[in-house]
Amino acid sequence: MKDLAIFGAGGFGRExxxxxxxxxxxxxxxxxxxxxxxxxxxxxxxSHFGKVLGDTDALNNWPTPINIVIAVGxxxxxxxxxxxxxxxxxxxPNLIDPDFYISDLKTFSIGEGNIIQKGCVGSVNITxxxxxxxxxxxxxxxxxxxxxxxxxxxxxxxxxxxxxxxKNLIGVGSIIIQNIKxxxxxxxxxxxVLLTRPYDGNTYLGNPAVKFxxx
Numbered sequence: 216m217k218d219l220a221i222f223g224a225g226g227f228g229r230e231x232x233x234x235x236x237x238x239x240x241x242x243x244x245x246x247x248x249x250x251x252x253x254x255x256x257x258x259x260x261x262s263h264f265g266k267v268l269g270d271t272d273a274l275n276n277w278p279t280p281i282n283i284v285i286a287v288g289x290x291x292x293x294x295x296x297x298x299x300x301x302x303x304x305x306x307x308p309n310l311i312d313p314d315f316y317i318s319d320l321k322t323f324s325i326g327e328g329n330i331i332q333k334g335c336v337g338s339v340n341i342t343x344x345x346x347x348x349x350x351x352x353x354x355x356x357x358x359x360x361x362x363x364x365x366x367x368x369x370x371x372x373x374x375x376x377x378x379x380x381x382k383n384l385i386g387v388g389s390i391i392i393q394n395i396k397x398x399x400x401x402x403x404x405x406x407x408v409l410l411t412r413p414y415d416g417n418t419y420l421g422n423p424a425v426k427f428x429x430x
Contacts (some may be wrong), residue, residue, distance in 0.1 A: 220281060251283070275299075290382040293382075307328035348366045374385045393416045
């Protein structure tokens with residue numbers, strides 16, 4: 216079995232242990248050995264799932280091959296953590312729930328370090344980049360493209376021909392209509408319905424989704 220640890224010992228990290236167990240119950244071969252986290256003490260127990268093995272420095276000095284999945288729910292944190300990990304012994308596998316369904320595997324492509332939770336589905340000609348989180352019951356239409364370091368929350372519905380760039384947070388239960396192009400660093404609020412192309416670095420709320428102006 217291959218050693219696998221989770222970077223991120225919070226609630227989402229514990230959820231990902233459940234994903235690992237589902238994968239192993241379907242014939243996977245992961246040996247879960249614990250957590251890495253920069254905010255918790257080494258050997259701190261994380262409920263019954265395991266202990267903290269150390270921080271980023273400990274991981275960068277890990278002497279043997281190890282697989283790491285980054286389980287955090289903030290796009291920029293995903294990016295920062297990935298770029299602090301420099302150990303050549305580290306690999307970044309995709310963790311994909313056994314019930315993930317794609318209509319056409321021949322036109323499906325995926326990078327590394329992605330987490331795809333239970334209930335996610337995709338149509339044809341789907342492209343997913345690196346270090347994305349599809350956090351349960353995400354629906355993707357035909358010809359959708361997802362870049363890197365995006366967090367797509369549960370129940371999101373993405374219509375066909377949508378392009379999503381990098382470091383976006385797509386809120387719970389939100390909807391993106393067909394052929395929308397999303398750039399980078401967008402936050403789409405829970406339940407929002409995106410009908411027009413958003414501007415980078417902004418937050419959009421409501422139905423239809425409009426740019427939120429912070430006071």
